Amino acid sequence: MAVPKRKMSRSNTRSRRSQWKASAVHLVNCSNKACRELKPQHIACPTCGQYDGRQVVQPA
Amino acid sequence: MPTPTKGARLGGGPAHERLLLANLATALFQHGRITTTEAKAKRLRPYAERLITKAKVGDLHNRREIMKVIRDKDVVQRLCVEIGPFFSDRSGGYTRITKTMPRKGDNAPMAVIELIQEKTVTAEAEAARKTRFAKDEPKADAPVEDAKVDETDAATTEAPAEDTAVDQDAEAPESATKDAAEEPAEGAKDKS
Numbered sequence: 001m002a003v004p005k006r007k008m009s010r011s012n013t014r015s016r017r018s019q020w021k022a023s024a025v026h027l028v029n030c031s032n033k034a035c036r037e038l039k040p041q042h043i044a045c046p047t048c049g050q051y052d053g054r055q056v057v058q059p060a
Numbered sequence: 061m062p063t064p065t066k067g068a069r070l071g072g073g074p075a076h077e078r079l080l081l082a083n084l085a086t087a088l089f090q091h092g093r094i095t096t097t098e099a100k101a102k103r104l105r106p107y108a109e110r111l112i113t114k115a116k117v118g119d120l121h122n123r124r125e126i127m128k129v130i131r132d133k134d135v136v137q138r139l140c141v142e143i144g145p146f147f148s149d150r151s152g153g154y155t156r157i158t159k160t161m162p163r164k165g166d167n168a169p170m171a172v173i174e175l176i177q178e179k180t181v182t183a184e185a186e187a188a189r190k191t192r193f194a195k196d197e198p199k200a201d202a203p204v205e206d207a208k209v210d211e212t213d214a215a216t217t218e219a220p221a222e223d224t225a226v227d228q229d230a231e232a233p234e235s236a237t238k239d240a241a242e243e244p245a246e247g248a249k250d251k252s
Contacts, residue, residue, distance in 0.1 A: 040161075043159045043161060044161075056160065
Protein backbone atom coordinates (compact mmCIF):
# COMPACT_ATOMS: atom_id res chain seq x y z
CA MET A 1 0.00 0.00 0.00
CA ALA A 2 1.35 3.44 -0.88
CA VAL A 3 2.04 5.64 2.13
CA PRO A 4 3.32 9.24 2.39
CA LYS A 5 7.10 9.40 2.73
CA ARG A 6 7.19 12.74 4.54
CA LYS A 7 5.01 14.79 6.83
CA MET A 8 3.17 17.49 4.86
CA SER A 9 4.40 20.89 5.97
CA ARG A 10 2.06 23.47 7.48
CA SER A 11 2.94 25.70 4.57
CA ASN A 12 1.88 23.16 1.96
CA THR A 13 -1.30 22.36 3.83
CA ARG A 14 -2.19 26.03 4.13
CA SER A 15 -1.38 26.79 0.49
CA ARG A 16 -3.63 23.94 -0.58
CA ARG A 17 -6.45 25.13 1.68
CA SER A 18 -6.06 28.68 0.43
CA GLN A 19 -7.75 27.52 -2.76
CA TRP A 20 -10.96 26.52 -0.92
CA LYS A 21 -13.02 29.54 -1.82
CA ALA A 22 -16.68 30.32 -1.47
CA SER A 23 -18.33 32.18 -4.31
CA ALA A 24 -21.02 34.77 -3.89
CA VAL A 25 -24.59 33.70 -4.74
CA HIS A 26 -25.79 35.20 -7.99
CA LEU A 27 -28.64 37.53 -7.12
CA VAL A 28 -31.05 39.40 -9.37
CA ASN A 29 -33.77 41.95 -8.73
CA CYS A 30 -37.27 40.55 -8.27
CA SER A 31 -39.34 41.04 -11.44
CA ASN A 32 -42.30 42.23 -9.35
CA LYS A 33 -42.25 46.01 -9.81
CA ALA A 34 -43.58 46.62 -6.32
CA CYS A 35 -40.82 44.50 -4.76
CA ARG A 36 -37.50 44.72 -6.66
CA GLU A 37 -35.66 42.96 -3.83
CA LEU A 38 -32.56 40.90 -4.55
CA LYS A 39 -33.23 37.17 -4.85
CA PRO A 40 -31.54 34.08 -6.34
CA GLN A 41 -32.33 33.55 -10.01
CA HIS A 42 -35.15 31.18 -11.13
CA ILE A 43 -36.56 31.04 -7.59
CA ALA A 44 -39.83 32.42 -6.22
CA CYS A 45 -39.05 35.70 -4.44
CA PRO A 46 -38.75 35.09 -0.69
CA THR A 47 -39.77 38.71 0.01
CA CYS A 48 -42.99 39.04 -1.98
CA GLY A 49 -43.61 35.35 -2.75
CA GLN A 50 -44.18 35.93 -6.47
CA TYR A 51 -42.65 34.20 -9.47
CA ASP A 52 -43.38 35.28 -13.03
CA GLY A 53 -46.25 37.49 -11.83
CA ARG A 54 -47.87 34.60 -9.96
CA GLN A 55 -48.21 34.27 -6.18
CA VAL A 56 -46.37 31.04 -5.36
CA VAL A 57 -45.52 31.14 -1.65
CA GLN A 58 -46.60 33.23 1.30
CA PRO A 59 -43.96 35.90 1.98
CA ALA A 60 -42.10 35.28 5.21
CA MET B 61 -39.71 2.75 -24.96
CA PRO B 62 -39.62 4.99 -21.88
CA THR B 63 -36.19 6.21 -20.85
CA PRO B 64 -35.14 4.74 -17.50
CA THR B 65 -34.71 7.27 -14.73
CA LYS B 66 -31.10 8.26 -14.21
CA GLY B 67 -29.43 8.12 -10.84
CA ALA B 68 -30.33 6.62 -7.51
CA ARG B 69 -33.86 5.81 -6.33
CA LEU B 70 -35.68 8.23 -4.06
CA GLY B 71 -35.81 6.97 -0.51
CA GLY B 72 -34.13 3.71 0.44
CA GLY B 73 -34.88 1.44 -2.51
CA PRO B 74 -37.26 0.71 -5.38
CA ALA B 75 -40.15 -0.22 -3.10
CA HIS B 76 -39.62 2.87 -0.96
CA GLU B 77 -39.57 5.00 -4.10
CA ARG B 78 -42.86 3.55 -5.36
CA LEU B 79 -44.53 4.28 -2.02
CA LEU B 80 -43.00 7.76 -1.87
CA LEU B 81 -44.22 8.71 -5.35
CA ALA B 82 -47.68 7.26 -4.66
CA ASN B 83 -47.97 9.27 -1.45
CA LEU B 84 -46.77 12.45 -3.17
CA ALA B 85 -49.28 11.95 -6.00
CA THR B 86 -52.10 11.36 -3.51
CA ALA B 87 -51.20 14.52 -1.62
CA LEU B 88 -50.99 16.52 -4.84
CA PHE B 89 -54.45 15.46 -6.03
CA GLN B 90 -55.90 15.99 -2.57
CA HIS B 91 -54.57 19.50 -2.02
CA GLY B 92 -53.89 20.81 -5.54
CA ARG B 93 -50.45 22.12 -4.61
CA ILE B 94 -47.70 20.71 -2.43
CA THR B 95 -44.27 21.89 -1.35
CA THR B 96 -41.53 19.29 -1.61
CA THR B 97 -37.88 19.01 -2.61
CA GLU B 98 -36.98 19.84 -6.17
CA ALA B 99 -35.79 16.29 -6.92
CA LYS B 100 -39.06 14.76 -5.71
CA ALA B 101 -41.13 17.34 -7.59
CA LYS B 102 -39.27 16.60 -10.81
CA ARG B 103 -39.83 12.87 -10.41
CA LEU B 104 -43.47 13.37 -9.45
CA ARG B 105 -44.42 15.44 -12.49
CA PRO B 106 -44.43 12.71 -15.21
CA TYR B 107 -45.86 10.24 -12.71
CA ALA B 108 -48.80 12.47 -11.75
CA GLU B 109 -49.48 13.56 -15.31
CA ARG B 110 -49.72 9.95 -16.45
CA LEU B 111 -52.36 9.42 -13.74
CA ILE B 112 -54.30 12.49 -14.94
CA THR B 113 -54.20 11.16 -18.50
CA LYS B 114 -55.77 7.96 -17.20
CA ALA B 115 -58.35 9.96 -15.25
CA LYS B 116 -59.30 11.85 -18.42
CA VAL B 117 -60.37 8.59 -20.06
CA GLY B 118 -62.07 7.67 -16.79
CA ASP B 119 -63.49 4.24 -17.69
CA LEU B 120 -63.45 1.28 -15.33
CA HIS B 121 -60.13 -0.08 -16.59
CA ASN B 122 -58.34 3.24 -16.18
CA ARG B 123 -59.92 3.80 -12.80
CA ARG B 124 -58.54 0.43 -11.70
CA GLU B 125 -55.12 1.37 -13.05
CA ILE B 126 -55.25 4.53 -10.90
CA MET B 127 -56.40 2.49 -7.90
CA LYS B 128 -53.17 0.50 -8.20
CA VAL B 129 -51.28 3.66 -7.25
CA ILE B 130 -53.68 5.78 -5.20
CA ARG B 131 -55.24 3.84 -2.37
CA ASP B 132 -57.56 6.62 -1.17
CA LYS B 133 -60.90 6.17 -2.94
CA ASP B 134 -62.00 9.73 -2.23
CA VAL B 135 -58.93 11.03 -4.03
CA VAL B 136 -59.50 8.67 -6.96
CA GLN B 137 -63.09 9.90 -7.20
CA ARG B 138 -61.98 13.53 -7.14
CA LEU B 139 -59.32 12.78 -9.75
CA CYS B 140 -61.75 11.10 -12.15
CA VAL B 141 -64.74 13.42 -11.64
CA GLU B 142 -63.17 16.86 -11.12
CA ILE B 143 -59.51 16.97 -12.11
CA GLY B 144 -59.70 14.77 -15.22
CA PRO B 145 -62.63 16.59 -16.92
CA PHE B 146 -61.13 19.98 -15.96
CA PHE B 147 -58.07 19.18 -18.09
CA SER B 148 -60.16 17.89 -21.03
CA ASP B 149 -59.01 20.76 -23.28
CA ARG B 150 -55.35 20.52 -22.27
CA SER B 151 -53.14 17.88 -23.86
CA GLY B 152 -50.41 17.35 -21.27
CA GLY B 153 -48.60 19.80 -19.02
CA TYR B 154 -51.13 19.60 -16.20
CA THR B 155 -48.71 20.55 -13.44
CA ARG B 156 -46.34 23.42 -12.77
CA ILE B 157 -43.13 23.33 -10.74
CA THR B 158 -41.83 26.57 -9.23
CA LYS B 159 -38.55 26.55 -7.35
CA THR B 160 -38.51 28.18 -3.94
CA MET B 161 -35.83 29.04 -1.40
CA PRO B 162 -33.75 26.13 -0.01
CA ARG B 163 -35.00 24.46 3.16
CA LYS B 164 -33.71 25.57 6.55
CA GLY B 165 -31.87 22.74 8.21
CA ASP B 166 -30.40 20.80 5.30
CA ASN B 167 -30.38 23.48 2.58
CA ALA B 168 -32.24 21.15 0.21
CA PRO B 169 -33.53 22.94 -2.90
CA MET B 170 -37.31 23.12 -2.53
CA ALA B 171 -40.10 23.53 -5.05
CA VAL B 172 -43.87 23.96 -5.22
CA ILE B 173 -45.69 21.58 -7.57
CA GLU B 174 -49.29 22.45 -8.37
CA LEU B 175 -52.12 21.47 -10.68
CA ILE B 176 -52.63 24.25 -13.19
CA GLN B 177 -55.84 26.15 -12.44
CA GLU B 178 -56.00 28.31 -15.57
CA LYS B 179 -57.61 27.20 -18.79
CA THR B 180 -55.51 27.21 -21.96
CA VAL B 181 -55.28 30.34 -24.10
CA THR B 182 -57.08 28.66 -27.00
CA ALA B 183 -59.88 27.46 -24.71
CA GLU B 184 -60.38 30.96 -23.34
CA ALA B 185 -60.33 32.51 -26.82
CA GLU B 186 -62.89 29.98 -27.99
CA ALA B 187 -65.09 30.68 -25.00
CA ALA B 188 -64.90 34.41 -25.74
CA ARG B 189 -65.71 34.04 -29.43
CA LYS B 190 -68.30 31.29 -28.87
CA THR B 191 -66.72 29.33 -31.72
CA ARG B 192 -64.01 26.71 -32.11
CA PHE B 193 -60.81 26.81 -34.10
CA ALA B 194 -60.92 24.58 -37.15
CA LYS B 195 -58.12 22.35 -35.87
CA ASP B 196 -59.98 21.72 -32.59
CA GLU B 197 -63.32 20.99 -34.23
CA PRO B 198 -63.36 17.18 -34.41
CA LYS B 199 -61.51 16.75 -31.12
CA ALA B 200 -63.62 19.33 -29.32
CA ASP B 201 -66.93 17.71 -30.26
CA ALA B 202 -66.13 14.31 -28.80
CA PRO B 203 -65.17 15.48 -25.27
CA VAL B 204 -68.24 17.72 -25.10
CA GLU B 205 -70.54 14.73 -25.15
CA ASP B 206 -68.38 12.99 -22.56
CA ALA B 207 -68.54 16.12 -20.45
CA LYS B 208 -72.35 15.93 -20.46
CA VAL B 209 -72.21 12.48 -18.96
CA ASP B 210 -69.51 13.51 -16.48
CA GLU B 211 -71.48 16.54 -15.47
CA THR B 212 -74.47 14.50 -14.41
CA ASP B 213 -72.12 12.27 -12.45
CA ALA B 214 -70.47 15.29 -10.90
CA ALA B 215 -73.79 16.82 -9.90
CA THR B 216 -74.75 13.74 -7.96
CA THR B 217 -71.38 13.02 -6.42
CA GLU B 218 -69.98 16.50 -5.91
CA ALA B 219 -71.58 17.24 -2.56
CA PRO B 220 -70.20 14.22 -0.64
CA ALA B 221 -66.79 14.61 -2.33
CA GLU B 222 -66.48 18.19 -1.14
CA ASP B 223 -67.45 17.28 2.38
CA THR B 224 -64.77 14.62 2.64
CA ALA B 225 -61.96 16.48 0.91
CA VAL B 226 -60.15 18.56 3.49
CA ASP B 227 -58.21 21.77 2.94
CA GLN B 228 -58.67 22.03 -0.81
CA ASP B 229 -59.21 24.96 -3.10
CA ALA B 230 -62.86 25.27 -3.91
CA GLU B 231 -62.05 27.13 -7.13
CA ALA B 232 -61.02 24.19 -9.27
CA PRO B 233 -64.12 22.01 -8.97
CA GLU B 234 -66.47 24.96 -9.32
CA SER B 235 -64.83 26.31 -12.44
CA ALA B 236 -64.58 22.81 -13.86
CA THR B 237 -68.28 22.21 -13.52
CA LYS B 238 -69.11 25.68 -14.80
CA ASP B 239 -67.01 25.14 -17.90
CA ALA B 240 -68.54 21.74 -18.40
CA ALA B 241 -71.95 23.35 -18.12
CA GLU B 242 -71.07 26.03 -20.66
CA GLU B 243 -69.47 23.78 -23.22
CA PRO B 244 -72.50 21.67 -24.17
CA ALA B 245 -74.41 24.90 -24.78
CA GLU B 246 -71.72 26.05 -27.18
CA GLY B 247 -71.73 22.71 -28.93
CA ALA B 248 -75.49 22.93 -29.32
CA LYS B 249 -75.18 26.38 -30.89
CA ASP B 250 -72.57 25.11 -33.31
CA LYS B 251 -74.73 22.26 -34.43
CA SER B 252 -77.84 24.37 -34.96
